[in-house]
Amino acid sequence: MFAYIIRRLVYGVVTLFALSLVVFLLIQFSGGSPLDRLKLNPRMQPVIAQLTELWGLDKPWYEQYFIWLRNFVTPVDVPAQEGLIVVLGKLGIRSWVAIAAAVAAVGYTVALFFVKVKANWWRTFRAFSIILTWLIAFWIIKSRIVFALNWGISFRGDGPVWDNIFGAAGNTFRLGATALLLALIVGIPLGIYQAIKQYSFFDQLGTMLSFITFSTPIFIIGVMLQLILALYMERWTGVKLFYVVGMTSSGYEELGRGLFGLPSLAQLGDVIQHLTLPAISIAAISMAGYSRFQRASMLEVMHSDYLRTAKAKGLPRRTVVVKHALRNALIPIVTLVSLDVAFIIGGAIITESIFGWPGVGRLYIGAIQSIDYPTIMAVVMAIGAGVVVMNIVADILYGVLDPRVRYD
Amino acid sequence: MTERESASEAILDVAEGISAEPITQWDLFVTRLRRHRLATIAFFYMGFIGFVALLAPLFTCQKDDTFCGRGPVEMSGLTTVLMLATALLVGYFAYRSFVSKLRGMAVALTFVTVVLGIFLVSSWGLLDVPHVNHYADQLPDESGRILVNIAPRGSIPLGTDDLGRDVLARVIHGGRASLAVGLVVGALVALLGTVIGSLAGYYPGVVDQSLMRFTDLVLGLPLLPVAIVVGRVLPELQFLPGFLKQGAWGIAVLVGLLVWGALARIVRAEFLSLREKEFVEAARAAGASDRRIIFRHILPNALSPIIVQTTLIVGTAIILEAALSFLGFGVRPPIPTWGGMAASGASIAVRGFWWELVFSAGALISTVLAINFIGDGLRDALDPTQTIERK
Numbered sequence: 001m002f003a004y005i006i007r008r009l010v011y012g013v014v015t016l017f018a019l020s021l022v023v024f025l026l027i028q029f030s031g032g033s034p035l036d037r038l039k040l041n042p043r044m045q046p047v048i049a050q051l052t053e054l055w056g057l058d059k060p061w062y063e064q065y066f067i068w069l070r071n072f073v074t075p076v077d078v079p080a081q082e083g084l085i086v087v088l089g090k091l092g093i094r095s096w097v098a099i100a101a102a103v104a105a106v107g108y109t110v111a112l113f114f115v116k117v118k119a120n121w122w123r124t125f126r127a128f129s130i131i132l133t134w135l136i137a138f139w140i141i142k143s144r145i146v147f148a149l150n151w152g153i154s155f156r157g158d159g160p161v162w163d164n165i166f167g168a169a170g171n172t173f174r175l176g177a178t179a180l181l182l183a184l185i186v187g188i189p190l191g192i193y194q195a196i197k198q199y200s201f202f203d204q205l206g207t208m209l210s211f212i213t214f215s216t217p218i219f220i221i222g223v224m225l226q227l228i229l230a231l232y233m234e235r236w237t238g239v240k241l242f243y244v245v246g247m248t249s250s251g252y253e254e255l256g257r258g259l260f261g262l263p264s265l266a267q268l269g270d271v272i273q274h275l276t277l278p279a280i281s282i283a284a285i286s287m288a289g290y291s292r293f294q295r296a297s298m299l300e301v302m303h304s305d306y307l308r309t310a311k312a313k314g315l316p317r318r319t320v321v322v323k324h325a326l327r328n329a330l331i332p333i334v335t336l337v338s339l340d341v342a343f344i345i346g347g348a349i350i351t352e353s354i355f356g357w358p359g360v361g362r363l364y365i366g367a368i369q370s371i372d373y374p375t376i377m378a379v380v381m382a383i384g385a386g387v388v389v390m391n392i393v394a395d396i397l398y399g400v401l402d403p404r405v406r407y408d
Numbered sequence: 409m410t411e412r413e414s415a416s417e418a419i420l421d422v423a424e425g426i427s428a429e430p431i432t433q434w435d436l437f438v439t440r441l442r443r444h445r446l447a448t449i450a451f452f453y454m455g456f457i458g459f460v461a462l463l464a465p466l467f468t469c470q471k472d473d474t475f476c477g478r479g480p481v482e483m484s485g486l487t488t489v490l491m492l493a494t495a496l497l498v499g500y501f502a503y504r505s506f507v508s509k510l511r512g513m514a515v516a517l518t519f520v521t522v523v524l525g526i527f528l529v530s531s532w533g534l535l536d537v538p539h540v541n542h543y544a545d546q547l548p549d550e551s552g553r554i555l556v557n558i559a560p561r562g563s564i565p566l567g568t569d570d571l572g573r574d575v576l577a578r579v580i581h582g583g584r585a586s587l588a589v590g591l592v593v594g595a596l597v598a599l600l601g602t603v604i605g606s607l608a609g610y611y612p613g614v615v616d617q618s619l620m621r622f623t624d625l626v627l628g629l630p631l632l633p634v635a636i637v638v639g640r641v642l643p644e645l646q647f648l649p650g651f652l653k654q655g656a657w658g659i660a661v662l663v664g665l666l667v668w669g670a671l672a673r674i675v676r677a678e679f680l681s682l683r684e685k686e687f688v689e690a691a692r693a694a695g696a697s698d699r700r701i702i703f704r705h706i707l708p709n710a711l712s713p714i715i716v717q718t719t720l721i722v723g724t725a726i727i728l729e730a731a732l733s734f735l736g737f738g739v740r741p742p743i744p745t746w747g748g749m750a751a752s753g754a755s756i757a758v759r760g761f762w763w764e765l766v767f768s769a770g771a772l773i774s775t776v777l778a779i780n781f782i783g784d785g786l787r788d789a790l791d792p793t794q795t796i797e798r799k
Contacts (some may be wrong), residue, residue: 011621015628023637030641068741211784215777217727217735217747220769227765233757234647346632348732352567354754364633365735368640383630391628 002113005392012388017386020377024068027373028061028247055152055374070152075099098140105137123400143396153375156367164363169382171247172352172359176344178275179282180337183275187287191294195302195329206295210288218347222281222354229277239311243274245356278355282347286340292338298329308406331401338394429548440789447785450778457775461583464686557761567763569749570756575764578744579771585656585733585745586726586775589663596716601671606710607674609679610702622678629667635728638662639737656729656745659738661783663725671717678710712790723776730772746772 039048052058056067098330109130115122151161158164194203230242243249248270254267263271301307302325310324311317349361357360360379367375442448560567566575609620618631642662643653652658682688683706691705730747739745741752746768753765 011624012628014621015625018625019634021627023634026637026641029646121728211780212773212777215723215727215780216773217734217750217776219747220549220750220773221729223750223757223765224769225756227754228760341628345630349632349636350735353735364636368636368737371640380630380633380637383633385630387630388628397503 005113008392008395012385012392015388016381016384019067019145020072020381023374023380024059024065025378027371028064030371033222045314047270051153051155056284058386062292068152068374071094071152072377072381074150076150083388095403101137105133106135125239142402151378154367155369155372156375157374161374164375165360165378165382168358168360168363171357172253172348172361173354174247174360175282175357175376176341176348178279179347180340180344182279183286183290183340184337187285187290189332190287190365191291192298192326192329194291194295196300198299203295206280210292213284213288214292216285218285219350219354221284222278224278225281226354242277246390247271247274247357249274269301278351278357281354282344282351285347286344289340290333290336294329294333298325301325301329331398334401335394335398338397341390342383345383345386414686427487429556437789439654440535441785444781444785444788446781447789450781450785452780453774454782457583457771459776460580461587490700557759559758559761560763566767567761569752569764570761575749575767578749578764579746579767582746582749582768583771583775585659585727585739585743586772588656589660589729590722590779592657592660593667594718594722595665596661597668597671597721597725598714599719600664600668602675602707603676604668604728605672606679606702606707607654609676610683610698610706616676619672623669623672626666627668627673631666631728632731635666635732636735636737639732643740652741656739656743659729660725667721667725667728671714671721674713674717675710678713679706682706682709692799712786715790716783716787719779719786725778726772726776726779 012162056064059067112126112130115126149162151165153160154164190206194206197203226244230240230244234240248267252267252270255264255270307320310320315324345361348357348359349364351357352359352361353365360382363375364379366372367379476548555568555571557570558568558572560575566579569575569578604619608616608623639659639662640647642658645653648658652661688701688705691701696705727740730745730750733745733747734749734751736748738747740750749764749768750772753761753763753768757765
């Protein structure tokens with residue numbers, strides 16, 4: 001198992017290398033300098049010279065690639081403003097604390113896999129302690145904002161890419177996590193109910209609806225929701241239920257603070273009004289997929305031999321469905337959910353640009369439009385790393401939940 | 409007697425020794441496919457969409473074309489009805505020829521060849537963009553004013569957009585991009601996925617390992633972000649030939665090169681299991697070459713997942729192209745695509761002009777839906793474990 005994870009991680013790193021090379025070459029061969037926009041402004045001459053030297057923009061592409069690669073993995077200290085351009089400093093003591101936290105988290109995770117205890121409580125403890133360690137490490141790294149990798153400075157003059165991405169990632173996480181949760185709590189029960197009432201009117205209706213949703217591009221769902229549930233509804237009924245742009249209203253801070261610095265009810269309501277429509281548009285397709293998948297997996301279990309045995313023993317139908325069927329039918333969907341992360345990130349890119357959501361997706365689209373290559377590379381690598389990690393997590397989870405699966 | 413009965417009757421005839429006419433796999437396939445009502449309708453619909461999109465330059469007027477009188481306004485009334493009627497007829501015959509019992513395959517192939525020929529002849533509209541802008545024509549009224557944002561009405565069945573262009577003409581032309589993407593991606597995926605998957609599945613060891621690592625690599629790329637980068641820089645890439653930079657072809661090739669991985673895995677899995685079967689062993693014992701075993705023994709048995717998966721990937725590819733065009737990194741305006749029309753339609757729908765968005769979105773959704781139904785129907789029809797008497 002451990003060797004398997006290490007091997008997968010190595011493949012993952014190779015994939016990321018290939019990804020970075022492909023994107024880098026595409027940008028290199030697309031003609032024109034990435035600094036073309038800055039050149040329009042005569043005041044930017046010193047900045048251009050500085051960036052050209054920093055990124056080796058006058059060197060051949062392979063040297064530029066290695067400069068980028070070296071910078072990409074180099075830790076740097078808090079960015080400091082200097083003239084027109086942000087300069088990333090050398091490592092300070094606080095950065096070393098953050099790095100030590102990250103190394104400790106990795107080390108603890110690796111070390112735990114060497115401890116051989118065959119007990120269920122140990123598995124649970126291991127899983128929770130790893131998650132906890134990573135949360136703490138992440139908090140140390142993030143909360144001080146002392147630690148950064150030298151992902152460069154946006155060519156659009158937005159400051160350090162690391163800060164931009166970590167600022168936007170939280171917003172994308174809020175959107176994506178809500179969407180995933182929504183898809184799960186609607187999709188799975190729907191699929192289970194459809195399987196229990198196979199061939200009923202509800203089942204056929206659900207199948208038809210998920211087929212249609214599955215064939216609808218995410219941008220059409222987003223635009224339609226925006227138009228019908230927000231704009232046209234307000235126009236016809238005068239009720240403003242949802243907002244279509246941004247994460248909060250402009251008067252968000254005046255809505256009052258709740259206890260312990262938590263948002264007040266009014267603020268929570270405002271957030272929900274903004275969050276609902278983009279979350280639904282990302283979730284809709286996954287929802288359809290989950291309900292289809294859950295239905296199939298539930299049906300497969302319902303027709304299995306051991307379930308017939310359970311029924312034949314005279315167990316109540318409820319026990320049969322919940323204890324025997326449902327538990328096993330939920331296993332496959334765990335993998336599906338982990339693999340769905342890539343799809344949700346893709347959906348977030350489209351949805352964020354429709355709903356003006358200040359997340360990674362909008363950052364990416366903006367960077368693409370002006371070929372701001374430090375940002376493009378960083379976003380692509382971050383998403384690629386997320387996909388690689390989630391693929392590995394999917395495999396591990398599957399092995400943990402289904403004891404028949406063995407890795408070699 | 410309906411066709412469904414006739415097929416069952418034929419099977420019974422053979423079974424009871426009344427008729428000596430053999431029942432081929434094709435007959436069984438067609439009979440099963442016809443059971444799938446929605447797939448049947450979807451086939452019909454795709455024939456219709458394909459026909460309309462392929463012949464789009466013939467239906468809509470060209471600039472300064474005297475045949476159309478004052479321009480596309482006149483044509484949209486009666487000609488639309490004629491066009492729809494012809495298209496329905498041809499679509500029906502396409503469908504009939506595809507599923508007809510008698511030499512269905514031959515007729516279908518002929519039909520596909522003819523259609524492809526027409527497509528190639530008429531596809532200059534996509535290849536040579538600047539000279540053809542019938543879909544970019546603005547509609548003037550008698551006094552010469554441009555009719556901007558006109559709601560659907562008699563002579564303009566689907567209204568006009570914010571530049572005064574006929575939405576119907578643009579929806580028809582927009583289908584060409586989706587169709588080109590569907591065709592090219594289908595062909596590319598079927599080719600790449602099958603070749604790589606079967607080589608990896610048949611030759612274990614180094615070949616399998618290296619090909620599969622490569623496949624994993626391609627599958628590991630985050631699809632949409634990479635597609636967006638490529639779509640963005642595509643028109644500026646220096647080493648590409650001109651026709652790939654503009655229009656749908658470049659996007660189609662790009663999408664095709666990104667999505668074949670899933671099929672390769674499926675084909676490999678099929679090959680791995682089929683390779684160990686007794687009939688392959690028998691063929692090998694009889695001295696058949698690798699090439700013969702692959703092409704004559706294994707591939708025909710692995711065909712059904714290939715067909716089904718390719719169909720489903722085509723649906724995904726059309727959505728991906730539309731999403732790219734919607735974001736502005738796919739086919740660039742003024743070439744109409746459904747995704748691009750949805751983007752511009754969304755911006756004017758805010759002011760209440762819903763038609764461009766609704767009709768382009770409707771065309772897109774119904775096409776992808778039809779493709780998915782066809783995939784579903786094919787999956788059922790190609791499944792040999794399904795008996796013909798199943799419900």
